[in-house]
Amino acid sequence: MQVIxxxxxxxxxxxxxxxAPLIPADARVSLLYVVAEDVSHAAGAAPEGxxxxxxxxxxxxEKMAAEAAASGEALLAAAAGLLGxxxxxxxIRRGRVEREVVAAAEAADLLVAARDGDRSxxxxxxxxxxxxxxxxxxxxxxxxxxPDEVPGVGSIPPPPEGGxxxxxxxxxxxxxxxxxxxxxxxxx
Amino acid sequence: xxxAPGEVLAIVLLGAxxxxxxxxxxxxxxxxxxxPAAALVLALAILxxxxxxxxxxxxxxxxxxxxxxxxxxxxxxxxxLFAAAxxxxxxxxxxxxxxxxxxxxxxxxxxxxxxxLDATVVLLTPMVFVTATQLRLRARPHVYxxxxxxxxxxxxxxVSNLTNLLAYRASGLSFxxxxxxxxxxxxxxxxxxxxxxxxxxxxDLVGRGxxxxxxxAVLPTYPVVVIGLTLxxxxxxxxxHISPVFAATAGAVALVLPAVGSRKASLKDVAVMVxxxxxxxxLALGLIVxxxxxxxxxxxxxxxxxxxxxxxxxxxxAALAAVLANAINNLPAVLLLLPAVAxxxxxxxxxxxxxxxxxxxxxxxxxxxxxxxxxxxxxxxAEPPTSEFLRLGAxxxxxxxxxxxxxxxxxxRVVG
Numbered sequence: 001m002q003v004i005x006x007x008x009x010x011x012x013x014x015x016x017x018x019x020a021p022l023i024p025a026d027a028r029v030s031l032l033y034v035v036a037e038d039v040s041h042a043a044g045a046a047p048e049g050x051x052x053x054x055x056x057x058x059x060x061x062e063k064m065a066a067e068a069a070a071s072g073e074a075l076l077a078a079a080a081g082l083l084g085x086x087x088x089x090x091x092i093r094r095g096r097v098e099r100e101v102v103a104a105a106e107a108a109d110l111l112v113a114a115r116d117g118d119r120s121x122x123x124x125x126x127x128x129x130x131x132x133x134x135x136x137x138x139x140x141x142x143x144x145x146x147p148d149e150v151p152g153v154g155s156i157p158p159p160p161e162g163g164x165x166x167x168x169x170x171x172x173x174x175x176x177x178x179x180x181x182x183x184x185x186x187x188x
Numbered sequence: 189x190x191x192a193p194g195e196v197l198a199i200v201l202l203g204a205x206x207x208x209x210x211x212x213x214x215x216x217x218x219x220x221x222x223x224p225a226a227a228l229v230l231a232l233a234i235l236x237x238x239x240x241x242x243x244x245x246x247x248x249x250x251x252x253x254x255x256x257x258x259x260x261x262x263x264x265x266x267x268x269l270f271a272a273a274x275x276x277x278x279x280x281x282x283x284x285x286x287x288x289x290x291x292x293x294x295x296x297x298x299x300x301x302x303x304x305l306d307a308t309v310v311l312l313t314p315m316v317f318v319t320a321t322q323l324r325l326r327a328r329p330h331v332y333x334x335x336x337x338x339x340x341x342x343x344x345x346x347v348s349n350l351t352n353l354l355a356y357r358a359s360g361l362s363f364x365x366x367x368x369x370x371x372x373x374x375x376x377x378x379x380x381x382x383x384x385x386x387x388x389x390x391x392d393l394v395g396r397g398x399x400x401x402x403x404x405a406v407l408p409t410y411p412v413v414v415i416g417l418t419l420x421x422x423x424x425x426x427x428x429h430i431s432p433v434f435a436a437t438a439g440a441v442a443l444v445l446p447a448v449g450s451r452k453a454s455l456k457d458v459a460v461m462v463x464x465x466x467x468x469x470x471l472a473l474g475l476i477v478x479x480x481x482x483x484x485x486x487x488x489x490x491x492x493x494x495x496x497x498x499x500x501x502x503x504x505x506a507a508l509a510a511v512l513a514n515a516i517n518n519l520p521a522v523l524l525l526l527p528a529v530a531x532x533x534x535x536x537x538x539x540x541x542x543x544x545x546x547x548x549x550x551x552x553x554x555x556x557x558x559x560x561x562x563x564x565x566x567x568x569x570a571e572p573p574t575s576e577f578l579r580l581g582a583x584x585x586x587x588x589x590x591x592x593x594x595x596x597x598x599x600x601r602v603v604g
């Protein structure tokens with residue numbers, strides 16, 4: 001079984017911790033980091049809007065993409081250490097993040113991703129745009145894990161016209177803590 | 189050459205100048221076309237010599253200011269000011285993404301206001317990218333905050349933007365008064381950017397980065413003191429009715445002399461910072477636009493633009509200027525609009541400024557035309573702006589325009 005784990009800044013640690021117990025022991029695991037080239041390009045090419053003031057600095061965009069790649073390598077190395085498995089492959093790709101993740105998952109059986117997004121307001125828009133794209137287009141099963149605390153069932157607001165049923169949730173401490181919350185989706 | 193043929197030729201020359209300035213075929217400096225074009229305008233008497241002389245005379249201080257600010261920012265970078273800013277931002281954020289965004293807003297707004305938007309775009313943005321990356325935080329919100337603030341936070345002082353220098357010349361305001369009137373619109377623009385970016389990038393402002401870098405920011409004292417004194421000089425000179433260009437020049441010289449004396453910088457480095465070909469381009473562009481205005485487009489524009497200082501006409505002017513800045517780039521836009529509104533006083537001039545400064549955020553780094561030209565006329569390897577960036581522009585520019593213009597209207601009533 002080929003498993004690919006997509007990691008990004010801010011959520012990588014939680015993603016690894018949550019995914020580790022869910023990945024089968026005999027799986028071949030790759031850790032993926034994508035350098036967002038649109039960002040390094042936005043930083044490096046912005047002077048082009050200045051109408052000739054300041055000559056473009058040759059290689060600046062590439063230098064920044066290289067800086068991002070180096071940071072990504074460090075992130076993957078730290079994640080591999082945290083995962084603590086043998087034979088983990090570390091993959092760095094460059095480009096549009098969401099498209100690179102989907103492309104990287106082409107030969108995989110399972111793609112693990114963090115529930116990336118604004119988790120303070122859970123709802124249809126709480127998946128970040130890149131994660132949303134990956135969930136929609138992944139060519140394999142997707143396992144979404146919470147990178148931090150798993151919200152209880154009580155975090156769901158009552159339905160708009162409700163009121164008859166009692167929705168007051170029990171205090172969170174009554175829920176046993178779960179390592180992860182998975183949302184698997186297969187197409188094969 | 190006078191009448192319609194003269195006008196048509198002047199417009200063609202303006203178009204050619206802009207296209208070459210944006211596309212820069214074979215890496216030629218923009219002055220290569222603009223200077224001969226301006227010479228042609230004068231030789232064919234499309235612009236009479238006495239009008240040209242008046243235009244050149246009044247552009248002189250603007251060019252001096254521009255050169256001085258370019259040198260100030262360039263020398264500050266050589267002295268390590270931006271590297272120190274990066275280290276400070278990393279330390280102050282302690283690896284928290286929202287805190288980093290806040291200090292990026294703080295530093296980006298200050299650098300843009302004092303050292304101009306060029307300094308933010310060219311010198312600060314790469315530093316912010318590296319800082320966020322090394323903190324192991326997502327760079328996206330912070331980089332886009334910089335590129336947005338370079339435009340939105342350039343409203344405060346005459347030196348913050350080349351368009352401001354041109355508007356400052358047309359407004360007849362003193363340096364201090366300009367700053368006093370624009371303080372509120374500047375703050376309004378920054379506040380709106382913060383509210384929108386904070387929400388827009390909520391999904392990227394997550395987690396916690398590396399916080400213990402163990403590096404302390406050592407701010408280079410001398411350039412900071414010189415820049416501070418230069419800023420003070422701007423206000424003092426304007427109070428005692430001396431041109432603030434002298435303060436800018438004194439500041440630039442004060443940074444250049446010790447560097448050249450200790451051979452940290454050569455005179456050639458300084459000459460590159462002054463960027464004489466670009467100054468020649470601005471002068472030539474000013475003359476060509478003056479010719480276009482003089483031969484009839486000026487009065488046509490004058491009839492088109494709203495007049496008066498009511499809130500509605502200020503809003504209409506700002507919106508018009510924003511649209512024009514996106515269509516033909518903000519520098520020619522401001523040159524075309526200013527003569528038509530200058531008679532109306534400071535209010536309309538500053539409303540135009542709000543439009544041309546904050547409007548370009550709508551279409552990435554300057555203008556839609558810029559990008560289209562680039563993509564069609566040159567095999568550009570760069571990625572086009574993402575739909576994400578265009579959405580961000582659509583979300584920020586209208587409220588920024590509205591908030592800043594209302595703030596300007598209020599400011600004019602209070603400061604006068």
